Amino acid sequence: MIRSLRRVADRRRQADGRYGWLFSPYTGDEMVAIDCETTGLDTRTAELVSIAAVRIQGERVLTSGSLDLRLQPPASLCGDSIKIHRMRGVDLNDGDELGEALEKFLDFIGNRPLLGWCIDYDRAVIDRQLRPLFGFSLPNACLDVARLYLREMHRTRPQLEPTVNFESVAEALNVPVMGRHTALGDATTTALMYIRLKKGALTTS
Numbered sequence: 001m002i003r004s005l006r007r008v009a010d011r012r013r014q015a016d017g018r019y020g021w022l023f024s025p026y027t028g029d030e031m032v033a034i035d036c037e038t039t040g041l042d043t044r045t046a047e048l049v050s051i052a053a054v055r056i057q058g059e060r061v062l063t064s065g066s067l068d069l070r071l072q073p074p075a076s077l078c079g080d081s082i083k084i085h086r087m088r089g090v091d092l093n094d095g096d097e098l099g100e101a102l103e104k105f106l107d108f109i110g111n112r113p114l115l116g117w118c119i120d121y122d123r124a125v126i127d128r129q130l131r132p133l134f135g136f137s138l139p140n141a142c143l144d145v146a147r148l149y150l151r152e153m154h155r156t157r158p159q160l161e162p163t164v165n166f167e168s169v170a171e172a173l174n175v176p177v178m179g180r181h182t183a184l185g186d187a188t189t190t191a192l193m194y195i196r197l198k199k200g201a202l203t204t205s
Contacts, residue, residue: 007023007137010137011139013136021110021111022140030057030112031055031112031114033191033194034109034116034122034187035122035184036048036050037050043121050070052067052068052187053108053109054191056195059198066187067108069104071098099133102126102134105126109140113142114141145193145197152202156203167180175192176189176192177189
C-alpha cells in the first residue's frame with residue numbers, strides 16, 4: 001500500500017519531467033532481467049558495485065546489447081572488498097559515477113516489467129540510491145523468479161519440499177549458471193530460468 005501511494009505521488013511529481021514516461025503503462029512484449037552486485041546484504045547500508053540488465057522477448061534472451069555497468073567504488077568500500085571484486089574481474093576504478101550509472105540504467109530498462117532473483121533486494125538497494133538523486137523509486141512492475149519457482153513447485157509437485165537457492169534452481173531447470181556472482185551472469189541466468197518456467201519445465205521434467 002505504501003509503495004503504491006508513493007508511486008502515485010512520484011508519477012504526479014514527474015509528470016512533466018524527463019522521466020515522466022517511465023510511469024506510463026507498458027504495452028510492448030519485452031521484460032528486463034536485472035541484477036546488482038553490492039558491498040553487503042543489508043539494504044540499508046549496501047552500496048552498488050555493478051548493475052546489469054538483459055532484455056527478454058518471448059522465449060529469447062537478448063544478450064546482444066545488454067547493459068553491464070561497473071560503478072566507481074564508494075568511500076565505504078574497504079580494501080579487502082576491493083580485492084575480492086577485482087578477483088571477480090570487476091575493475092572498480094574504471095567505473096561510472098553513481099548518478100551516471102543510474103541514468104544509463106533507467107534509459108535501458110524504460111517502463112518494461114523487471115524480473116530478478118530475490119528482486120526485492122535489488123530494488124531496495126537501487127531505490128535507496130535513486131530517490132535522492134532522481135526524486136523517485138523504480139515504478140516498474142517486478143517479478144521475483146525465486147517466488148515464481150516456489151509457486152510452480154507447490155503447484156506441480158506439492159509432495160516435495162523444494163530447495164530454493166540460485167544454483168539448485170538453475171540445476172532443476174536445466175539452466176547453465178553463467179558467471180555466478182557477476183551482475184551480467186546472474187541476470188542472464190535468471191532470464192533463462194524464467195523462460196524455462198514459462199515453458200513448463202517443472203511439468204515436463
